[in-house]
Amino acid sequence: MLDKITILGGRDKGGRREKISRLEIAAGDVLAVVGPTGSGKTQLISDIEQYDEKETLTGRSVLIANQLVGRNENKKSRRYLVAQVSQNMNFVIDMSVAEFLLMHARVRGIEDPERIIEKVLAITNHLSGEPVAFSTNLTQLSGGQSRALMVADVAIISNAPVVLIDEIENAGIDRLQALEILRGQGKIVLVVSHDPTLMLMAGKRVIMKNGGMEKICCTTAKEKRILADLVKIEKRVAGLREQLRRGDSIGHGDNNVEDREREVGLYGQGVSAPAPEYQQGD
Amino acid sequence: MRFVIVAGTPSSGKTSVMVHTIRHLLKNNLVVTACKIDCLQTSDDARYRRLGIPVAVGLSDYICPDHFYVANLEEIEAWAREKQADVLVLETAGLCHRCAPAVYGCLSICVIDNLVGVDTPRKVGPMLSSADIVVITKGDIVSQAEREVFRYQVELENKQARILDFNGLTGQGALALKKEILNSPALAGISGRELRNPMPAASCSYCAGETIVGKDYQMGIVKKVDFGRGN
Numbered sequence: 001m002l003d004k005i006t007i008l009g010g011r012d013k014g015g016r017r018e019k020i021s022r023l024e025i026a027a028g029d030v031l032a033v034v035g036p037t038g039s040g041k042t043q044l045i046s047d048i049e050q051y052d053e054k055e056t057l058t059g060r061s062v063l064i065a066n067q068l069v070g071r072n073e074n075k076k077s078r079r080y081l082v083a084q085v086s087q088n089m090n091f092v093i094d095m096s097v098a099e100f101l102l103m104h105a106r107v108r109g110i111e112d113p114e115r116i117i118e119k120v121l122a123i124t125n126h127l128s129g130e131p132v133a134f135s136t137n138l139t140q141l142s143g144g145q146s147r148a149l150m151v152a153d154v155a156i157i158s159n160a161p162v163v164l165i166d167e168i169e170n171a172g173i174d175r176l177q178a179l180e181i182l183r184g185q186g187k188i189v190l191v192v193s194h195d196p197t198l199m200l201m202a203g204k205r206v207i208m209k210n211g212g213m214e215k216i217c218c219t220t221a222k223e224k225r226i227l228a229d230l231v232k233i234e235k236r237v238a239g240l241r242e243q244l245r246r247g248d249s250i251g252h253g254d255n256n257v258e259d260r261e262r263e264v265g266l267y268g269q270g271v272s273a274p275a276p277e278y279q280q281g282d
Numbered sequence: 283m284r285f286v287i288v289a290g291t292p293s294s295g296k297t298s299v300m301v302h303t304i305r306h307l308l309k310n311n312l313v314v315t316a317c318k319i320d321c322l323q324t325s326d327d328a329r330y331r332r333l334g335i336p337v338a339v340g341l342s343d344y345i346c347p348d349h350f351y352v353a354n355l356e357e358i359e360a361w362a363r364e365k366q367a368d369v370l371v372l373e374t375a376g377l378c379h380r381c382a383p384a385v386y387g388c389l390s391i392c393v394i395d396n397l398v399g400v401d402t403p404r405k406v407g408p409m410l411s412s413a414d415i416v417v418i419t420k421g422d423i424v425s426q427a428e429r430e431v432f433r434y435q436v437e438l439e440n441k442q443a444r445i446l447d448f449n450g451l452t453g454q455g456a457l458a459l460k461k462e463i464l465n466s467p468a469l470a471g472i473s474g475r476e477l478r479n480p481m482p483a484a485s486c487s488y489c490a491g492e493t494i495v496g497k498d499y500q501m502g503i504v505k506k507v508d509f510g511r512g513n
Contacts, residue, residue: 046454049447056457083426092397092424103400104427107434146425153427160426 002161003027003065005188007048010059012212013040018060020213023206027161030179030189032199035208041192043211045164048190049082058211082190083154086166091138091146097121098134104157116156123152123181127173144173151178155185162188165198176201176231197234200227283363285469288373289383289409290393291402295419297326298450299393299459300371304333306460312368317358319351320375336365344491348374348381348481355385359472369463382408384478389466391459392443395420396432403435408479410436415462416443419450 004026009018025031033041043058051062064081093100101120105113117134125131128148132141141149147168154163163182168175179201182189191198199205200223207215219227243250290296297318304314316330317338330337338361342350351374362370374383384390392413394406397420403410410416416436421429429447436445444462448455469475486492486502 042452046452050454050458080426080430084422085426086422088423089425090423091428093400093428100427104431107431150425150427153425158426158430 002188005048005051005065005162006063007044007213008061008063009213010047010056010061012058012210014210016212018058018212018214020206020216023213023216025188025190025204027186027188028183029204030183030191030202032202032205033190033192033208034194034199034205035214039208040211041208044206044208044213045082045166045190045192048162051081080158080160082162082164083158083160084164084166085147085150085154085168086164087147087168088166089146089150091141091149093138095138096134097132097136097138097141097149100138101153101157104153108157108159110157120149120152120156123155124148127151127178127181129173148173148178151181155181155187161186162190165189165191165193167193197227197230200224200230283359283367283468284369284463284466285359285385285388285472286369286371286391286463286466287383287385287388288371288391288393289413290376290391290417291379291395291398291406292376294376294393294395294398295448295450296373296376296393297329299391299417299419299448299456300373301329301333302448302450302453302456303459303463304330304335304369304371305453306456307369307463308333308335310460310464313366314369314371315362315365315367316371316373317361318373319347319354321347321377326373330371336362336367342375346381346484346489347377348383351375351383352477352481355472359469379406379409381481382412382477382479384408384412384414385472385475386478387467387469387475388472389414389463390478391415391417392440393417393419393448394436396424396429400428400431400435403432403439406439411440412478413440413443414466415459416440416445417448417455417459418445419448421447422449422451 004024007023009021012018033044035041047056047058047060048062050056051064098117101117102113105116110116121132121134124145128145130142130145132145132149151173154160175198179189179191191202193199200219203219205217205219206213207217240250288296288300300316304316307314315336317340318324318326318330319340319342320326321342324339324341327337327339338358340350340354340358358372359370390413392410392415394403394410394416396418418433418436433445446455446458448459484503486504487500489502492499
Protein backbone atom coordinates (compact mmCIF):
# COMPACT_ATOMS: atom_id res chain seq x y z
CA MET A 1 0.00 0.00 0.00
CA LEU A 2 1.00 3.57 -0.64
CA ASP A 3 1.86 5.66 2.44
CA LYS A 4 1.28 9.09 1.03
CA ILE A 5 1.23 11.31 -1.99
CA THR A 6 2.61 14.83 -2.14
CA ILE A 7 1.55 17.47 -4.60
CA LEU A 8 4.12 20.15 -5.35
CA GLY A 9 2.50 23.40 -6.38
CA GLY A 10 2.63 24.85 -9.86
CA ARG A 11 0.91 27.89 -11.29
CA ASP A 12 -2.68 29.14 -11.27
CA LYS A 13 -4.68 30.30 -14.29
CA GLY A 14 -3.01 33.71 -14.14
CA GLY A 15 0.47 32.15 -14.24
CA ARG A 16 1.23 33.06 -10.62
CA ARG A 17 2.74 30.55 -8.23
CA GLU A 18 0.12 28.74 -6.19
CA LYS A 19 -0.11 29.84 -2.58
CA ILE A 20 0.15 26.24 -1.42
CA SER A 21 3.47 24.88 -2.59
CA ARG A 22 3.25 21.48 -0.94
CA LEU A 23 0.23 19.34 -0.08
CA GLU A 24 0.61 15.96 1.57
CA ILE A 25 -2.08 13.34 1.85
CA ALA A 26 -1.44 10.15 3.81
CA ALA A 27 -3.12 6.75 3.62
CA GLY A 28 -6.30 6.78 5.66
CA ASP A 29 -6.68 10.55 5.22
CA VAL A 30 -9.71 12.18 3.67
CA LEU A 31 -9.04 15.42 1.81
CA ALA A 32 -11.91 17.57 0.55
CA VAL A 33 -11.27 19.61 -2.59
CA VAL A 34 -13.55 22.63 -2.47
CA GLY A 35 -14.10 25.88 -4.32
CA PRO A 36 -16.55 27.45 -6.75
CA THR A 37 -17.20 25.95 -10.18
CA GLY A 38 -14.26 26.67 -12.46
CA SER A 39 -11.80 27.12 -9.59
CA GLY A 40 -9.65 24.21 -10.70
CA LYS A 41 -10.87 21.24 -8.64
CA THR A 42 -11.07 18.89 -11.60
CA GLN A 43 -7.67 19.99 -12.89
CA LEU A 44 -6.08 19.21 -9.52
CA ILE A 45 -7.54 15.71 -9.60
CA SER A 46 -6.52 15.23 -13.20
CA ASP A 47 -2.94 16.28 -12.33
CA ILE A 48 -2.89 13.55 -9.69
CA GLU A 49 -4.29 11.01 -12.16
CA GLN A 50 -1.60 11.88 -14.67
CA TYR A 51 1.11 11.59 -12.04
CA ASP A 52 3.51 9.99 -14.46
CA GLU A 53 3.46 12.88 -16.92
CA LYS A 54 6.14 15.36 -15.99
CA GLU A 55 4.50 18.06 -18.03
CA THR A 56 1.11 19.27 -16.87
CA LEU A 57 -0.72 22.48 -17.71
CA THR A 58 -0.34 23.71 -14.14
CA GLY A 59 3.30 22.71 -13.70
CA ARG A 60 2.43 20.68 -10.62
CA SER A 61 4.26 17.48 -9.87
CA VAL A 62 3.20 14.53 -7.79
CA LEU A 63 5.46 12.59 -5.45
CA ILE A 64 4.45 9.06 -4.66
CA ALA A 65 5.87 8.07 -1.28
CA ASN A 66 8.39 10.94 -1.58
CA GLN A 67 9.70 9.85 -4.96
CA LEU A 68 9.16 11.77 -8.12
CA VAL A 69 7.62 9.21 -10.42
CA GLY A 70 8.82 9.21 -13.98
CA ARG A 71 7.20 7.24 -16.72
CA ASN A 72 8.24 3.66 -16.75
CA GLU A 73 8.63 2.64 -20.37
CA ASN A 74 8.09 -1.04 -19.71
CA LYS A 75 4.93 -0.55 -17.80
CA LYS A 76 2.39 -1.57 -20.39
CA SER A 77 -0.20 -2.39 -17.84
CA ARG A 78 0.02 0.72 -15.75
CA ARG A 79 -2.55 0.22 -13.04
CA TYR A 80 -4.76 2.99 -11.92
CA LEU A 81 -3.39 5.25 -9.19
CA VAL A 82 -6.77 6.89 -8.77
CA ALA A 83 -10.02 4.95 -8.69
CA GLN A 84 -13.11 7.05 -9.15
CA VAL A 85 -16.69 7.01 -8.03
CA SER A 86 -18.84 9.83 -9.36
CA GLN A 87 -22.43 10.77 -9.82
CA ASN A 88 -22.04 10.50 -13.60
CA MET A 89 -20.87 6.92 -13.63
CA ASN A 90 -23.06 4.04 -14.66
CA PHE A 91 -22.77 0.32 -15.13
CA VAL A 92 -23.16 -0.36 -18.83
CA ILE A 93 -22.51 -4.10 -18.80
CA ASP A 94 -25.46 -6.45 -19.11
CA MET A 95 -24.48 -8.98 -16.45
CA SER A 96 -25.44 -10.09 -12.96
CA VAL A 97 -23.74 -8.54 -9.93
CA ALA A 98 -22.03 -11.85 -9.10
CA GLU A 99 -20.72 -12.48 -12.63
CA PHE A 100 -19.44 -8.96 -12.86
CA LEU A 101 -17.66 -8.92 -9.49
CA LEU A 102 -16.07 -12.29 -10.25
CA MET A 103 -14.84 -10.97 -13.58
CA HIS A 104 -13.33 -7.90 -11.95
CA ALA A 105 -11.72 -9.96 -9.19
CA ARG A 106 -10.17 -12.33 -11.75
CA VAL A 107 -8.83 -9.42 -13.80
CA ARG A 108 -7.21 -8.10 -10.62
CA GLY A 109 -5.67 -11.54 -10.04
CA ILE A 110 -7.34 -11.94 -6.65
CA GLU A 111 -7.16 -15.37 -5.09
CA ASP A 112 -10.37 -16.87 -3.83
CA PRO A 113 -12.66 -14.48 -5.70
CA GLU A 114 -15.82 -16.18 -4.43
CA ARG A 115 -15.01 -15.19 -0.88
CA ILE A 116 -14.05 -11.64 -1.74
CA ILE A 117 -17.26 -10.91 -3.63
CA GLU A 118 -19.29 -11.92 -0.55
CA LYS A 119 -17.49 -9.15 1.27
CA VAL A 120 -18.21 -6.67 -1.51
CA LEU A 121 -21.90 -7.52 -1.44
CA ALA A 122 -22.05 -7.17 2.35
CA ILE A 123 -20.52 -3.68 2.19
CA THR A 124 -22.82 -2.72 -0.68
CA ASN A 125 -25.86 -3.64 1.37
CA HIS A 126 -24.46 -1.88 4.40
CA LEU A 127 -24.26 1.36 2.38
CA SER A 128 -27.41 1.11 0.32
CA GLY A 129 -30.95 1.47 1.56
CA GLU A 130 -32.40 -1.19 -0.70
CA PRO A 131 -30.65 -4.57 -0.64
CA VAL A 132 -28.76 -5.84 -3.71
CA ALA A 133 -28.63 -9.57 -4.56
CA PHE A 134 -25.92 -11.41 -6.46
CA SER A 135 -28.49 -12.33 -9.09
CA THR A 136 -29.56 -8.73 -9.71
CA ASN A 137 -28.60 -7.44 -13.14
CA LEU A 138 -26.23 -4.47 -13.00
CA THR A 139 -28.36 -2.37 -15.31
CA GLN A 140 -31.36 -2.81 -13.01
CA LEU A 141 -29.66 -1.28 -9.98
CA SER A 142 -30.98 2.05 -8.74
CA GLY A 143 -28.69 5.07 -8.57
CA GLY A 144 -28.06 4.52 -4.85
CA GLN A 145 -27.44 0.79 -5.25
CA SER A 146 -25.02 1.43 -8.11
CA ARG A 147 -23.06 3.98 -6.11
CA ALA A 148 -22.94 1.64 -3.09
CA LEU A 149 -21.67 -1.22 -5.25
CA MET A 150 -19.06 1.06 -6.85
CA VAL A 151 -17.75 2.17 -3.46
CA ALA A 152 -17.61 -1.42 -2.17
CA ASP A 153 -15.88 -2.62 -5.33
CA VAL A 154 -13.33 0.22 -5.23
CA ALA A 155 -12.67 -0.47 -1.53
CA ILE A 156 -12.17 -4.23 -1.86
CA ILE A 157 -11.36 -5.28 -5.42
CA SER A 158 -9.75 -2.32 -7.17
CA ASN A 159 -6.22 -1.89 -5.88
CA ALA A 160 -5.82 1.80 -6.70
CA PRO A 161 -4.39 3.41 -3.56
CA VAL A 162 -6.13 6.73 -4.14
CA VAL A 163 -9.90 7.02 -4.36
CA LEU A 164 -11.70 10.03 -5.76
CA ILE A 165 -15.28 10.59 -4.69
CA ASP A 166 -16.79 13.15 -7.03
CA GLU A 167 -20.02 14.88 -6.05
CA ILE A 168 -22.06 12.03 -4.69
CA GLU A 169 -24.21 14.28 -2.50
CA ASN A 170 -27.50 12.94 -3.81
CA ALA A 171 -26.45 9.38 -4.35
CA GLY A 172 -28.74 7.91 -1.71
CA ILE A 173 -26.00 6.08 0.18
CA ASP A 174 -24.56 6.47 3.64
CA ARG A 175 -21.68 8.79 2.73
CA LEU A 176 -20.08 8.86 6.17
CA GLN A 177 -19.96 5.06 6.21
CA ALA A 178 -18.63 5.02 2.66
CA LEU A 179 -15.73 7.30 3.60
CA GLU A 180 -15.03 5.26 6.74
CA ILE A 181 -14.88 2.02 4.77
CA LEU A 182 -12.46 3.49 2.22
CA ARG A 183 -10.30 5.00 4.96
CA GLY A 184 -10.34 1.69 6.78
CA GLN A 185 -8.85 0.01 3.69
CA GLY A 186 -5.87 2.37 3.93
CA LYS A 187 -6.89 4.37 0.89
CA ILE A 188 -6.06 8.00 0.31
CA VAL A 189 -9.49 9.53 -0.17
CA LEU A 190 -10.16 12.72 -2.14
CA VAL A 191 -13.65 14.18 -2.05
CA VAL A 192 -14.75 16.82 -4.55
CA SER A 193 -17.92 18.35 -3.23
CA HIS A 194 -20.12 21.40 -2.80
CA ASP A 195 -21.86 19.84 0.19
CA PRO A 196 -20.86 21.17 3.64
CA THR A 197 -21.46 17.79 5.31
CA LEU A 198 -19.03 16.04 2.98
CA MET A 199 -16.50 18.88 3.28
CA LEU A 200 -16.52 18.60 7.07
CA MET A 201 -16.32 14.80 6.98
CA ALA A 202 -12.77 15.26 5.65
CA GLY A 203 -9.97 15.95 8.09
CA LYS A 204 -8.52 18.57 5.79
CA ARG A 205 -9.80 20.62 2.91
CA VAL A 206 -7.93 22.43 0.19
CA ILE A 207 -9.58 25.55 -1.13
CA MET A 208 -9.17 26.14 -4.87
CA LYS A 209 -9.22 29.58 -6.44
CA ASN A 210 -8.53 30.67 -10.01
CA GLY A 211 -6.92 27.32 -10.81
CA GLY A 212 -4.55 27.36 -7.83
CA MET A 213 -4.47 25.77 -4.38
CA GLU A 214 -5.26 28.82 -2.26
CA LYS A 215 -5.50 27.58 1.30
CA ILE A 216 -5.58 24.45 3.43
CA CYS A 217 -8.03 24.25 6.34
CA CYS A 218 -8.02 21.52 8.96
CA THR A 219 -11.42 20.60 10.32
CA THR A 220 -11.60 22.19 13.79
CA ALA A 221 -13.23 20.73 16.89
CA LYS A 222 -16.04 23.28 16.52
CA GLU A 223 -16.57 22.28 12.90
CA LYS A 224 -16.79 18.66 13.97
CA ARG A 225 -19.61 19.59 16.33
CA ILE A 226 -21.35 21.41 13.51
CA LEU A 227 -20.83 18.31 11.39
CA ALA A 228 -22.57 16.23 14.05
CA ASP A 229 -25.53 18.63 13.88
CA LEU A 230 -25.57 18.46 10.09
CA VAL A 231 -25.57 14.69 10.21
CA LYS A 232 -28.51 14.80 12.63
CA ILE A 233 -30.43 17.13 10.35
CA GLU A 234 -29.72 14.85 7.41
CA LYS A 235 -30.91 11.83 9.36
CA ARG A 236 -34.09 13.68 10.13
CA VAL A 237 -34.56 14.64 6.47
CA ALA A 238 -33.90 11.03 5.48
CA GLY A 239 -36.47 9.86 8.04
CA LEU A 240 -39.05 12.26 6.66
CA ARG A 241 -38.29 11.10 3.14
CA GLU A 242 -38.81 7.51 4.20
CA GLN A 243 -42.13 8.35 5.90
CA LEU A 244 -43.40 10.29 2.90
CA ARG A 245 -42.38 7.48 0.55
CA ARG A 246 -44.27 5.01 2.69
CA GLY A 247 -47.38 7.14 2.31
CA ASP A 248 -47.41 8.43 5.88
CA SER A 249 -48.73 11.85 6.72
CA ILE A 250 -46.13 13.69 8.78
CA GLY A 251 -46.25 16.29 11.53
CA HIS A 252 -49.25 14.83 13.40
CA GLY A 253 -48.69 14.70 17.13
CA ASP A 254 -45.40 16.53 16.76
CA ASN A 255 -45.52 19.22 19.40
CA ASN A 256 -41.98 20.35 18.84
CA VAL A 257 -42.31 21.76 15.35
CA GLU A 258 -41.36 25.23 16.58
CA ASP A 259 -38.33 23.88 18.42
CA ARG A 260 -37.15 22.16 15.29
CA GLU A 261 -37.58 25.33 13.27
CA ARG A 262 -35.30 27.11 15.72
CA GLU A 263 -32.84 24.23 15.57
CA VAL A 264 -32.55 24.51 11.81
CA GLY A 265 -31.97 28.26 12.24
CA LEU A 266 -29.06 27.61 14.67
CA TYR A 267 -26.34 29.06 12.50
CA GLY A 268 -28.12 32.24 11.59
CA GLN A 269 -29.10 31.07 8.14
CA GLY A 270 -32.51 29.65 8.88
CA VAL A 271 -35.80 31.38 8.44
CA SER A 272 -35.62 34.58 10.47
CA ALA A 273 -39.17 35.74 9.96
CA PRO A 274 -42.11 33.38 9.75
CA ALA A 275 -42.85 32.57 6.16
CA PRO A 276 -46.11 34.04 4.88
CA GLU A 277 -48.84 31.51 5.20
CA TYR A 278 -50.12 29.89 2.08
CA GLN A 279 -53.72 30.89 1.49
CA GLN A 280 -55.95 28.49 -0.26
CA GLY A 281 -57.71 29.92 -3.26
CA ASP A 282 -55.08 32.59 -3.94
CA MET B 283 7.36 14.51 -40.95
CA ARG B 284 5.55 12.27 -38.50
CA PHE B 285 2.79 10.28 -40.11
CA VAL B 286 0.03 9.56 -37.59
CA ILE B 287 -2.77 7.18 -38.55
CA VAL B 288 -5.89 7.28 -36.41
CA ALA B 289 -8.45 4.50 -36.53
CA GLY B 290 -11.13 3.40 -34.10
CA THR B 291 -14.65 2.22 -33.56
CA PRO B 292 -17.51 4.49 -34.69
CA SER B 293 -18.27 7.42 -32.37
CA SER B 294 -15.39 6.53 -30.07
CA GLY B 295 -14.14 10.12 -30.21
CA LYS B 296 -11.30 9.91 -32.77
CA THR B 297 -11.76 13.50 -33.86
CA SER B 298 -12.15 14.88 -30.32
CA VAL B 299 -9.00 13.06 -29.21
CA MET B 300 -7.00 14.43 -32.13
CA VAL B 301 -8.38 17.97 -31.92
CA HIS B 302 -7.29 18.23 -28.27
CA THR B 303 -3.91 16.72 -29.08
CA ILE B 304 -3.30 18.92 -32.12
CA ARG B 305 -4.06 21.97 -29.98
CA HIS B 306 -1.12 20.97 -27.76
CA LEU B 307 1.13 20.26 -30.75
CA LEU B 308 0.39 23.72 -32.11
CA LYS B 309 1.63 25.22 -28.84
CA ASN B 310 5.04 23.79 -29.74
CA ASN B 311 4.91 25.82 -32.98
CA LEU B 312 4.69 22.70 -35.13
CA VAL B 313 2.92 22.65 -38.48
CA VAL B 314 0.13 20.09 -38.28
CA THR B 315 -2.11 18.98 -41.13
CA ALA B 316 -5.16 16.76 -40.89
CA CYS B 317 -6.84 14.55 -43.47
CA LYS B 318 -10.13 12.76 -42.89
CA ILE B 319 -11.19 9.73 -44.90
CA ASP B 320 -14.87 8.90 -44.87
CA CYS B 321 -17.52 7.25 -47.04
CA LEU B 322 -20.36 9.46 -48.08
CA GLN B 323 -20.22 12.51 -45.88
CA THR B 324 -18.25 13.94 -43.05
CA SER B 325 -18.39 17.02 -40.88
CA ASP B 326 -15.24 16.15 -38.95
CA ASP B 327 -13.19 18.37 -41.27
CA ALA B 328 -14.98 21.43 -39.88
CA ARG B 329 -13.71 20.61 -36.40
CA TYR B 330 -10.14 20.33 -37.68
CA ARG B 331 -10.52 23.54 -39.71
CA ARG B 332 -11.46 25.43 -36.56
CA LEU B 333 -7.89 24.82 -35.38
CA GLY B 334 -6.72 26.93 -38.31
CA ILE B 335 -4.66 24.11 -39.85
CA PRO B 336 -4.64 22.79 -43.44
CA VAL B 337 -7.36 20.13 -43.78
CA ALA B 338 -8.16 17.69 -46.58
CA VAL B 339 -11.11 15.34 -46.96
CA GLY B 340 -11.27 12.13 -48.96
CA LEU B 341 -14.68 10.55 -49.58
CA SER B 342 -14.50 6.99 -50.86
CA ASP B 343 -18.07 6.98 -52.18
CA TYR B 344 -18.67 3.58 -53.87
CA ILE B 345 -15.29 2.15 -52.85
CA CYS B 346 -14.40 0.52 -49.55
CA PRO B 347 -13.03 3.40 -47.45
CA ASP B 348 -10.05 1.43 -46.19
CA HIS B 349 -8.96 0.33 -49.66
CA PHE B 350 -9.51 3.90 -50.84
CA TYR B 351 -7.31 5.03 -47.94
CA VAL B 352 -4.39 2.79 -48.94
CA ALA B 353 -4.68 3.78 -52.58
CA ASN B 354 -4.32 7.44 -51.59
CA LEU B 355 -1.53 7.32 -49.00
CA GLU B 356 1.14 8.66 -51.38
CA GLU B 357 -1.08 11.53 -52.52
CA ILE B 358 -1.99 12.45 -48.94
CA GLU B 359 1.66 12.41 -47.94
CA ALA B 360 2.58 14.64 -50.88
CA TRP B 361 -0.17 17.10 -49.93
CA ALA B 362 1.06 17.29 -46.33
CA ARG B 363 4.69 17.75 -47.39
CA GLU B 364 3.65 20.55 -49.68
CA LYS B 365 2.13 22.24 -46.62
CA GLN B 366 5.51 21.70 -44.89
CA ALA B 367 3.87 19.70 -42.14
CA ASP B 368 5.81 18.44 -39.14
CA VAL B 369 2.90 16.16 -38.25
CA LEU B 370 0.28 14.65 -40.54
CA VAL B 371 -2.82 13.30 -38.82
CA LEU B 372 -4.77 10.92 -41.04
CA GLU B 373 -8.11 9.90 -39.58
CA THR B 374 -9.81 6.89 -41.15
CA ALA B 375 -13.52 6.16 -41.39
CA GLY B 376 -13.67 3.53 -38.65
CA LEU B 377 -16.28 1.19 -40.02
CA CYS B 378 -16.21 -2.56 -40.53
CA HIS B 379 -13.18 -3.47 -38.34
CA ARG B 380 -11.99 -6.05 -40.84
CA CYS B 381 -9.11 -3.97 -42.13
CA ALA B 382 -6.42 -2.27 -40.09
CA PRO B 383 -4.89 0.86 -41.55
CA ALA B 384 -1.55 0.56 -39.70
CA VAL B 385 1.54 0.95 -41.89
CA TYR B 386 5.09 0.11 -40.77
CA GLY B 387 6.96 3.33 -40.08
CA CYS B 388 3.83 5.33 -39.21
CA LEU B 389 2.49 5.88 -35.71
CA SER B 390 -0.76 3.98 -35.50
CA ILE B 391 -3.39 5.02 -32.95
CA CYS B 392 -6.57 3.09 -32.20
CA VAL B 393 -9.34 4.93 -30.34
CA ILE B 394 -11.92 2.80 -28.57
CA ASP B 395 -14.46 3.74 -25.90
CA ASN B 396 -15.54 2.14 -22.66
CA LEU B 397 -19.19 2.03 -23.69
CA VAL B 398 -18.81 -0.60 -26.39
CA GLY B 399 -18.68 -3.41 -23.84
CA VAL B 400 -15.93 -5.59 -22.43
CA ASP B 401 -16.17 -8.19 -25.21
CA THR B 402 -15.63 -5.69 -28.01
CA PRO B 403 -11.81 -5.46 -27.82
CA ARG B 404 -11.75 -9.06 -29.06
CA LYS B 405 -14.03 -8.24 -31.98
CA VAL B 406 -12.18 -5.15 -33.14
CA GLY B 407 -9.40 -7.31 -34.52
CA PRO B 408 -6.27 -6.07 -36.30
CA MET B 409 -7.15 -2.40 -35.98
CA LEU B 410 -6.63 -2.77 -32.23
CA SER B 411 -4.02 -5.51 -32.14
CA SER B 412 -1.64 -3.80 -34.60
CA ALA B 413 -1.83 -0.30 -33.07
CA ASP B 414 1.15 1.35 -31.38
CA ILE B 415 -1.09 3.29 -29.04
CA VAL B 416 -4.56 2.45 -27.82
CA VAL B 417 -6.56 5.41 -26.58
CA ILE B 418 -9.53 4.54 -24.35
CA THR B 419 -12.23 7.19 -24.07
CA LYS B 420 -15.43 7.74 -22.06
CA GLY B 421 -13.95 6.37 -18.85
CA ASP B 422 -15.64 9.13 -16.90
CA ILE B 423 -19.12 7.69 -17.36
CA VAL B 424 -18.61 4.02 -16.56
CA SER B 425 -17.72 2.42 -13.25
CA GLN B 426 -14.10 2.05 -12.15
CA ALA B 427 -14.53 -1.72 -12.30
CA GLU B 428 -15.59 -1.60 -15.93
CA ARG B 429 -12.65 0.66 -16.78
CA GLU B 430 -10.27 -1.84 -15.23
CA VAL B 431 -11.85 -4.86 -16.91
CA PHE B 432 -11.98 -3.08 -20.26
CA ARG B 433 -8.34 -2.05 -20.07
CA TYR B 434 -7.39 -5.61 -19.22
CA GLN B 435 -9.27 -6.91 -22.27
CA VAL B 436 -7.44 -4.38 -24.44
CA GLU B 437 -4.11 -5.51 -22.99
CA LEU B 438 -4.96 -9.11 -23.87
CA GLU B 439 -5.52 -8.13 -27.51
CA ASN B 440 -2.46 -5.91 -27.82
CA LYS B 441 0.40 -6.58 -25.44
CA GLN B 442 2.86 -4.11 -27.01
CA ALA B 443 0.78 -0.97 -27.22
CA ARG B 444 0.89 1.86 -24.77
CA ILE B 445 -2.61 2.37 -23.43
CA LEU B 446 -3.81 5.89 -22.66
CA ASP B 447 -6.98 7.02 -20.93
CA PHE B 448 -8.46 10.04 -22.60
CA ASN B 449 -11.39 12.28 -21.77
CA GLY B 450 -12.60 13.63 -25.10
CA LEU B 451 -14.65 16.37 -23.44
CA THR B 452 -11.94 17.89 -21.23
CA GLY B 453 -8.90 16.81 -23.23
CA GLN B 454 -7.34 15.02 -20.29
CA GLY B 455 -4.73 12.68 -21.76
CA ALA B 456 -3.83 14.98 -24.67
CA LEU B 457 -0.41 15.84 -23.24
CA ALA B 458 0.50 12.18 -22.96
CA LEU B 459 -0.61 11.55 -26.53
CA LYS B 460 1.32 14.58 -27.76
CA LYS B 461 4.45 13.18 -26.14
CA GLU B 462 3.93 9.83 -27.85
CA ILE B 463 3.62 11.57 -31.20
CA LEU B 464 6.75 13.65 -30.62
CA ASN B 465 8.68 10.57 -29.50
CA SER B 466 7.75 8.60 -32.61
CA PRO B 467 10.25 8.55 -35.48
CA ALA B 468 9.71 10.72 -38.54
CA LEU B 469 8.81 9.00 -41.79
CA ALA B 470 11.13 9.52 -44.77
CA GLY B 471 8.50 8.50 -47.31
CA ILE B 472 5.41 6.32 -47.47
CA SER B 473 6.14 4.78 -50.87
CA GLY B 474 7.23 1.17 -50.58
CA ARG B 475 6.12 0.92 -46.98
CA GLU B 476 4.06 -2.07 -45.96
CA LEU B 477 0.66 -2.51 -44.35
CA ARG B 478 0.94 -4.34 -41.03
CA ASN B 479 -2.09 -6.43 -41.97
CA PRO B 480 -3.32 -7.31 -45.44
CA MET B 481 -6.75 -5.97 -46.34
CA PRO B 482 -9.05 -8.81 -47.32
CA ALA B 483 -10.32 -9.39 -50.84
CA ALA B 484 -13.97 -8.59 -51.33
CA SER B 485 -14.68 -8.41 -54.99
CA CYS B 486 -18.15 -9.60 -55.83
CA SER B 487 -21.06 -8.44 -57.94
CA TYR B 488 -22.39 -6.34 -55.05
CA CYS B 489 -19.10 -4.42 -54.93
CA ALA B 490 -19.83 -3.51 -58.52
CA GLY B 491 -23.33 -2.24 -57.85
CA GLU B 492 -25.56 -5.32 -58.09
CA THR B 493 -28.75 -4.85 -56.04
CA ILE B 494 -30.82 -8.00 -56.55
CA VAL B 495 -30.73 -10.80 -53.96
CA GLY B 496 -30.13 -14.33 -55.17
CA LYS B 497 -27.50 -16.83 -56.30
CA ASP B 498 -28.03 -16.01 -59.96
CA TYR B 499 -26.88 -12.46 -59.36
CA GLN B 500 -23.72 -13.29 -57.44
CA MET B 501 -20.33 -13.31 -59.09
CA GLY B 502 -16.74 -13.07 -58.02
CA ILE B 503 -15.55 -13.99 -54.53
CA VAL B 504 -18.65 -15.13 -52.65
CA LYS B 505 -18.55 -16.79 -49.23
CA LYS B 506 -21.53 -18.53 -47.66
CA VAL B 507 -22.54 -19.03 -44.02
CA ASP B 508 -21.72 -22.49 -42.72
CA PHE B 509 -24.70 -23.65 -40.65
CA GLY B 510 -22.78 -26.20 -38.64
CA ARG B 511 -22.46 -28.72 -41.49
CA GLY B 512 -18.75 -28.18 -41.77
CA ASN B 513 -16.66 -26.66 -38.98
